[in-house]
Amino acid sequence: QLQLVESGGGLVQAGGSLRLSCVASGNIDSINAMGWYRQTPGKQRELVAQISGRNTNYADSVEGRFTVSRDNAKNTVYLQMNSLQPNDTAAYYCYALLSNLRGYWGQGTQVTVSS
Numbered sequence: 001q002l003q004l005v006e007s008g009g010g011l012v013q014a015g016g017s018l019r020l021s022c023v024a025s026g027n028i029d030s031i032n033a034m035g036w037y038r039q040t041p042g043k044q045r046e047l048v049a050q051i052s053g054r055n056t057n058y059a060d061s062v063e064g065r066f067t068v069s070r071d072n073a074k075n076t077v078y079l080q081m082n083s084l085q086p087n088d089t090a091a092y093y094c095y096a097l098l099s100n101l102r103g104y105w106g107q108g109t110q111v112t113v114s115s
Contacts, residue, residue, distance in 0.1 A: 002026040002104040004094045009109030012084055016113075020079040022094030022106055030098040034070060034077040038090035038111075045093070049079060052097075062088075084113045 008020040024031060035050030049058045049068035056068050067080040077094065094106035 001102075002028070002031070002096055002098065004096055004104055004106035006092065006094045006106045006109040009092060009111045011112045011114065014085055014113055014115050016084050017080070017082045018084065018111060020081065020092055020094075020109060020111075022077045022079075024075045024077075024096055027098065028075045030100065031075075031096050032099050033097040035068060035095055036077075036079045037093045037095060038088075039093065039108075040090045046090075048092070051077060081111070084111075086113045086115045089113050 003025045004022055006020060006022045008018060010018065012018050033050060033052035036048040037045045038048050039045040047059055048062055049056065049066055051068045051070055058066060065083045068077065070077045089112050091108040091110050093108045096104045
């Protein structure tokens with residue numbers, strides 16, 4: 001009942017920036033929170049950033065470098081990633097939590113940071 005489509009991933013050099021976007025469609029009126037996870041081979045999926053209302057939280061590893069924001073008019077959540085490092089390389093997944101507590105995942109977008 002909800003679809004999430006990520007974009008903005010790619011290859012960037014260390015120290016550079018990327019901005020990920022996640023557009024929601026479907027039952028968008030029921031979205032309570034959105035955010036981002038990432039996963040690298042051999043590791044479990046890790047919470048990167050979350051936004052619920054006007055509140056945000058971040059993983060310790062990205063706080064101060066990444067910023068999550070949303071544009072409700074466009075049904076879009078963003079992840080601005082600055083000062084990227086090689087260990088930020090991962091598949092990044094958008095997620096959304098609905099008011100009925102059902103969660104949905106996007107398909108993922110690859111971010112690769114070269115040293």
